[in-house]
Amino acid sequence: MEAVTVAAALGFLLLAGAGNSAGDEAREAAAVRALLVRLLGSGPAANFSVTVKRSLAAESGLDTYRLSGGGAEAQVRVTGSTGVAAAAGLYRYLRDFCGCHVAWSSSQLHLPQPLPAVPQELTEATPNRYRYYQNVCTQSYSFVWWDWARWEQEIDWMALNGINLALAWSGQEAIWQRVYLALGLTQSEINEYFTGPAFLAWERMGNLHSWGGPLPRSWHLKQLYLQHQILDRMRSFGMIPVLPAFAGHVPKAITRVFPLVNVTQMGSWGHFNCSYSCSFLLAPGDPMFPIIGSLFLRELTKEFGTDHIYGADTFNEMQPPSSEPAYLAAATAAVYQAMTTVDPEAVWLLQGWLFQHQPQFWGPAQIGAVLGAVPCGRLLVLDLFAETQPVYTRTASFQGQPFIWCMLHNFGGNHGLFGTLEAVNQGPAVARLFPNSTMVGTGMAPEGIGQNEMVYALMAELGWRKDPIPDLRAWVTNFADRRYGGHQQGTEAAWRLLLRSVYNCSGEACSGHNRSPLVKRPSLQMNTTVWYNRSDVFEAWRLLLTTAPTLATTPAFRYDLLDVTRQAAQELVSLYYEEVRTAYLNKELVHLLRAGGVLVYELLPALDEVLASDHHFLLGSWLEQARMAAVSEAEAHFFEQNSRYQLTLWGPVGNILDYANKQFAGLVADYYTPRWQLFVGTLVESLVQDVPFQQHQFDKDVFQLEQAFVLSTKRYPSQPQGDTVDLAKKLFLKYYPQWVAGSL
Incomplete structure (x- = not known):
């Protein structure tokens, strides 16, 4: 495919995943109404009217919500351009008009009676196309053992916080098993390859194999069923689920079935020896690369459908076998071409962590080779650790490829009060104003969740703001009041102290790891x-x-x-x-x-x-x-x-x-x-x-x-x-x- 202009590329991304039918609007509105019942109960939920109208965002193409009513009118009217936008508008009303709060640990949902009036119709549009959520590692550090009940709570939280782009990577090992069996691997060879459930994130990125495995047959069956539930609910809100794609890593047993296949054994990772690390990477020019890549994506989309955005990470925390730009471009192009063979509309979501993690390897020529190997607008880069070590500033805004400014914040799912609140508050606006910026969204990309809930509340709000919060002290005071359901001088003062101390880390030393x-x-x-x-x-x-x-x-x-x-x-x-x-x-x-x-x-x-x-x-x-x-x-x-x-x-x-x-x-x-x-x-x-x-x-x-x-x-x-x-x-x-x- 020929390269397109940045403007056209960004225009393509604005349309990615967007449904337009009246059926989509009705389904998304119904999903938000069901969320309301789960959140408030059927009685209080009846006081809200929810509508989804794509035309609300017709001019900008960006998610928009409108609030009105309440007070003497009794019913609060919430209209969104998508289900996610309507859910975000609903939470805006609950948060700012009712003083409510929804978080992982608990929720405070004491509604005033009667419901407060919206003084004049309020319309709010997000400044960017995407509000992204997750890190590949979150799947293992936090989500690994979740059942549907816990996933349902999380997707509700995502919708209320306006998230419209998120990884949906459960069940992929069951698809890979089908592909590997079709290619001639034995069940025992497949069992020897997969890691255990708690380590699948790193098997998926090629860092590990075998460790903690094998995966039981029941795991595959349950995860397949769970993935269908996750995708159905995400799509019902109008979210865009990101499915996995083939990054080039293969089991060693491929060399038994295809003795002439051209593979490179990568170096070890994470202090593991080659018994569990040193993955095998297909050469980009090998005929098996497009075969395996397209087989997997065809089987995956046959099972789960698609929203046309796929994630793959070939060199995550692993040094490529060559620093030659020609090799890196070929390796990148091979991944993308395997996607477009099956889905001509494919957009590749790439974690930009590799450029940050090994800066001594990834010089301008190497980064340029990767970014230039995919048509402009078809590579969506996550600037994963932008609050502390942004990459967009040293790559000329990823050389024209669109990117999402992400807050990583937490490593490993550690407990420990921590945050870089000032950098988080200022970062998205600074990135948006960067010369020739190609920023198309904000994101939350923690390795583990369930901690430091104030940090994520702030980041979620910033996804709907063009400018930083003007006064973080005032914001955190209001946060404390909403969280506990009322004004308390002691709690407000406590949070202001935490804001100026544990949540005020700055500079390169702020790793986010306890x-x-x-x-x-x-x-x-x-x-x-x-x-x-x-x-x-x-x-x-x-x-x-x-x-x-x-x-x-x-x-x-x-x-x-x-x-x-x-x-x-x-x-x-x-x-x-x-x-x-x-x-x-x-x-x-x-x-x-x-x-x-x-x-x-x-x-x-x-x-x-x-x-x-x-x-x-x-x-x-x-x-x-x-x-x-x-x-x-x-x-x-x-x-x-x-x-x-x-x-x-x-x-x-x-x-x-x-x-x-x-x-x-x-x-x-x-x-x-x-x-x-x-x-x-x-x-x-x-x-x-x-x-x-x-x-x-x-x-x-x-x-x-x-x-x-x-x-x-x-x-x-x-x-x-x-x-x-x-x-x-x-x-x-x-x-x-x-x-x-x-x-x-």
Whole structure:
């Protein structure tokens, strides 16, 4: 296909995935009405009128909603150019007129009576075509064990937040199995290739194979059925699901069936050896490339239909076999051509992480080769980590290819209060005004969800704004009021402190990954430096507790109180660790015993106890999700072990150790605490015997504890125990005065 102008390319993207029939409008309006009933109940939902009219966006082609009514008119009228636009308009009304709030942890939906009037008809259009959601890794770090009930909640959240472009990658292994069997691979060869469920994201990007597998037959059947449900619901709102495509990675067994096939064995990834890494990449000119690529996409679209946007990542965190622009262009063109062979309207969604992750390899010529190998407008690039390390600024706006400005924010699904709020607030507007900008959307691309909900609330709002929020302090104050259902000076002040501290990271150091000593294998070289004043966290903790008598029954408040208590305990672990290290280096045995004893036998057990009071922070709840996805006890044990590995060792020998760390009750008690006990005990023994601490020997010893946790069959409670407010107050009264007195 000949290259088209940027304007024409962007025009094509404006039309991608858009339905125009009256049937589409009726279906999308019905989907939003059903969402209303799930959200508010049938009685309150009857007070809203929902209509979808494509003509509302006829001029711009951009999602638009219109609000009117309420007050004396009783019924609130919501009209959207798509179902997603109508849902976003509905949430705008609930949020800004009713003071409501919808989040992963809980929702606050106390509607005023009568419903507030919209003073004058309000019409709002998004400044960009797309509001994107997900990272390929989110599928494994957060979604892997979800059933339809949980997916339904998420898609509702997506619709309310105006998301209209999202990955839909469930069930693809079942399609690949059909393709591989048709090509002549045996079932055992296919089983040896697929990873376990918790690691499929990296098998899909060619980083891994085999590790944690094989996939049971029941997995394929259930995921196929689930994918149909996901796609049907996404499309009912007018969302555009992004399906997977062939990126060039193949099982080694392909070389048995086709001995002359031209493949390159890639290098290892993530500290894995070639038993689980070193994938095989088809040469772009090999005749099998278009055959396999088109076979897969034909089978996939036959099963699931298509909305013409496909995701594929050939060189994710892997150095290509050649830096020659001609090779990189050919490899890119081969992926795209395999798509268009089946779907002439195909648009390729590419994660731009590769350009950011290995900048020493991806110079201007190499980047240009990839971007120029696909017709302009048919490669839609995700600038995945734009809030911290944007790529569009050093590639002349991806050399004319359209891109989506994304906030990555979270790595591995870590707990830990974190954000780069100022960069997030300013970033999309700056990108839109960049010279010759080809920005066509904003996106949320976390590796894991279910944390730092304020950050995602802000990013979702920015998807509908042309300009940044003018006053983030005022915005976060309103956020606190909506979240808890009313004005409270203490909570407002607490959130403003968090905004200026944990949520105010700036510069290249803001990785978004929690590297607190709490969740890392102990050593004497751990970094406790933070970008904020810890006193702000402790003071926010105090302020939240002052409002507990009023808000103790509010679910969002209880969740936030626990989360801030968890963060305060994380800070305390760092402070006690510094005491332990200093005492050891100064050979002060008594001081070492005191600080180490408090850390191991008081603070960590207290943290585990408070975490156990909320089901969002239970290891038992996390593992129960995995077990519930199984159809037999043997399968349940297998899935649970997959999940335990991902949380801790990641690979068989700690290959990506503690990357996906969480702070769960049970995990603190039986994984983090034993490591700290061994560490403190080893330091004490070192001083007593006057021998140096040997990190290498400690790593070997502590690995036995880590592996024992992964292989354990111990069951953990999946129901909360204890009262969050009482336990948080108890921990506060014990440690806050010590910190203020400076005795730590």
